[in-house]
Amino acid sequence: MNSTRDIDALIDMMARLPGLGPRSARRAVLHMIRKRALLLTPLADLMQSVAATARECAACGNIGTMETCDICASPKRANGQICVVEDVADLWAMERGQAFKGRYHVLGGTLSALDQIGPETLRIPKLVERVETEEISEVILALNATVDGQTTAHYIADQLDGRVTLTSLAQGVPIGGELDYLDDGTISAALSARKSL
Numbered sequence: 001m002n003s004t005r006d007i008d009a010l011i012d013m014m015a016r017l018p019g020l021g022p023r024s025a026r027r028a029v030l031h032m033i034r035k036r037a038l039l040l041t042p043l044a045d046l047m048q049s050v051a052a053t054a055r056e057c058a059a060c061g062n063i064g065t066m067e068t069c070d071i072c073a074s075p076k077r078a079n080g081q082i083c084v085v086e087d088v089a090d091l092w093a094m095e096r097g098q099a100f101k102g103r104y105h106v107l108g109g110t111l112s113a114l115d116q117i118g119p120e121t122l123r124i125p126k127l128v129e130r131v132e133t134e135e136i137s138e139v140i141l142a143l144n145a146t147v148d149g150q151t152t153a154h155y156i157a158d159q160l161d162g163r164v165t166l167t168s169l170a171q172g173v174p175i176g177g178e179l180d181y182l183d184d185g186t187i188s189a190a191l192s193a194r195k196s197l
Helices: 005-015 022-034 036-053 088-097 124-133 147-160 184-192
Strands: 081-085 103-106 138-141 165-168
Touching: 005 022, 022 036, 081 088, 081 124, 088 103, 103 124, 124 147, 138 147, 147 165
Parallel strands: 081 103, 081 138, 138 165
Antiparallel strands: none
């Protein structure tokens, strides 16, 4: 009988998480076991609670514990702007910046012919419906600057053409970035999006 079977299974499960490999998972599990009362037991309780209550917001696709997330439920966020993002991680990144004060729409991925992901697989029809039924004045496309991200942005722009103002995030040189370390696409985008001083 293996006396560490459950511990090994926990390490294997933790190693499947993004950013954790087997060694990091082993260290994390060992630390949690040593701090069982402070970490392991509360973490297990929270994970059980989240597993039972977590759900997608019916309006935007954010993750929360209610039918409608706090952002969509807030009347202060109903300013006529929707920021379209690829996934919930992107929404949370935008919220960390605390610069956007409108509402969001999570697509759940990007269009990809190779992976057989079409518009019907994503939440694009729901976005079109929101533009038609809510008082939306601007849709901000905050999709990744990848081929699939840009393809998705162009598709959405075609679907919403003439219905609402469409904008996208500026792309280019990051604050503190040195030209020597930037790729050609970033430099080209920064040059195209230049502004007068």
